[in-house]
Amino acid sequence: MQEKEVTIYDLAERLNISATTVSRGLQDHPAINIKTKKRIFDLAAEMGYRSNKFASNLRRQKTNTIGVIVPRLNSLFMSSVLSGIERSVNNAGYNLIISQSFEKESKEKTNAKTMFNNRVDALIVSLSSDTADFSHFDPFLKKNIPIIFFDRTTEAMNSTTVVIDNFKAGYLATEHLITQGCREILHITGNIDRNVYADRLKGYKKALLDHQIDFREDLFISNDLSEGAMHDALIAHVIKRKQLPDGLFVTNDSAAAFALTILKGAGLRIPEDIAVVGFNNDLISRVTEPPITTINYPGNEMGERIARILIDHLDGDGNPDLNSQIVLNTDLIIRASSIRKKTYE
């Protein structure tokens, strides 16, 4: 039943030429006669030939495979990034192996090991929220396998990073709330060991400072942004208190949507009682009531940017340093969840 695999030798034999010529023909080598090439391709199609990547990889010491490790795939942002990466990378003849760390350092380490053993030509990583140790990336560095970090990056390794201007984003979000009359702005965010959350926090603080508002520890919560965590945080730190904040800046749209739901459930009006700003411009931010003001996060652009850098590096002489810090622009998208002043544009 199992058909025998066709090799270049089979083709060579049938065509009365050498396997070398077949190999070259298949690769469109310029030195091969066009007619010969045509005969090779025709026969290859006829016999159902498919090149054996292992043999080829084994010989060339290159896999044409790029590994991607992300915390999760289930956000619009992530799938946009991946979509962008995939498109560019496919066009350049590379394949993608994608894996999820589910926000766990341990899974990230396992994934990294797998990628390493699969001998990916390059690695693209967005760190899990609790990754504190980076030794699982050392083998890549030792073997000169390029790593690009995006979104959730680290300064602990000096690789190329692609990020948005999280400081600016945090600043814009906070300033917007201030402009809307908010003075007690609760900031709920992820693990601030991660650059994205740390930088957004800095932006938040700077905006407060610029508007003569003191930063208050009791208006800052760091958790995992899950539904349960949002619930606990809001019930304990907000709803049970007498004095409510008048603004809320959450660094992820799903979490912002949870928050919205929870607050409304507690009888609060959005944006009148509390104005809300999210982050990412995920689909979910558009279907809540009211829709959520958020930060646009250009996933596709980021993905394509990452892919281009990597491909230029891999297909080039491999020399140019892979140490650049690329910062993409971002904007605030204003929706009803935060508009409290009619006069505001």
Added chain:
Amino acid sequence: MQEKEVTIYDLAERLNISATTVSRGLQDHPAINIKTKKRIFDLAAEMGYRSNKFASNLRRQKTNTIGVIVPRLNSLFMSSVLSGIERSVNNAGYNLIISQSFEKESKEKTNAKTMFNNRVDALIVSLSSDTADFSHFDPFLKKNIPIIFFDRTTEAMNSTTVVIDNFKAGYLATEHLITQGCREILHITGNIDRNVYADRLKGYKKALLDHQIDFREDLFISNDLSEGAMHDALIAHVIKRKQLPDGLFVTNDSAAAFALTILKGAGLRIPEDIAVVGFNNDLISRVTEPPITTINYPGNEMGERIARILIDHLDGDGNPDLNSQIVLNTDLIIRASSIRKKTYE
């Protein structure tokens, strides 16, 4: 800079044994002396040896890689399925290559070809919405590479399929609306060439029939369930008419959320004017106002089921037929978007 790759020969030389023994030791072959094994493992660790999968694959004619082609990754359902698949499959020593068809037959064909050339040991597919021709799967069949279809399946190929009971789900959703007093239930769904949508439609029709309600062509819309499509459909077919439907059954939660937003925007009250039921139990169905009644879709369970079938097949003698149709159970999750009768529990 680039360190030389360590091979079993290097280990063999240093240990004064043969490469064969090293290979066996690394694989924990029972015939090898425990002490020898220990020496091998220790040295391997010390020298930073990693096995070369290509050489191994080349030799064994097996890749330990499973390909997955899905329409999109950005739904909770899909990531649950993948998560389930990944967990089981990883434990069994397999890797996953994941790719998205973005609902296009052409991309699906390209992806399939890539998977084929990567010599995946098996393929897991959820069809793109517009796939009408299945010839891209022929090469797999010819080579006896198992294919499992899940969710979006086809009867055109008799492979194993894993689905939920879409008929029952459609029936439950529709009957629920009827129980809530709805009589003119609009059904908006995807391409009914796809089993999932076809079966849900059958369930919808049967529920109507069982309650002496005539099926009306003008209350049935098939589109791509995108935001734009929902907008067009609802504006043209619903809002501009004098007579409104009193129920809406949309076969995907994002689309249901869009619908909810659009209808509310047109001044309609949910569920009083129109009761809404979605599908999938995605996150998004819980954060709209009101939250959306939906069908629970057990993604994780489905993923694990798929993985188990495949692994049993691959690691077994490969004999057992891969032709079973597996149907998982499902439920209706009732939320405020459809509750119109106080008496209803």
Added chain:
DNA sequence: TTGTAGGCGTTATCAC
């Protein structure tokens, strides 16, 4: 423009 030869790193087979 085409061919020869050798090796990429592993594992199956057979032998000891």
Added chain:
DNA sequence: GTGATAACGCCTACAA
């Protein structure tokens, strides 16, 4: 318990 050898299918010097 261990080893020698060949083969998996391809690609790249070098040769012609």
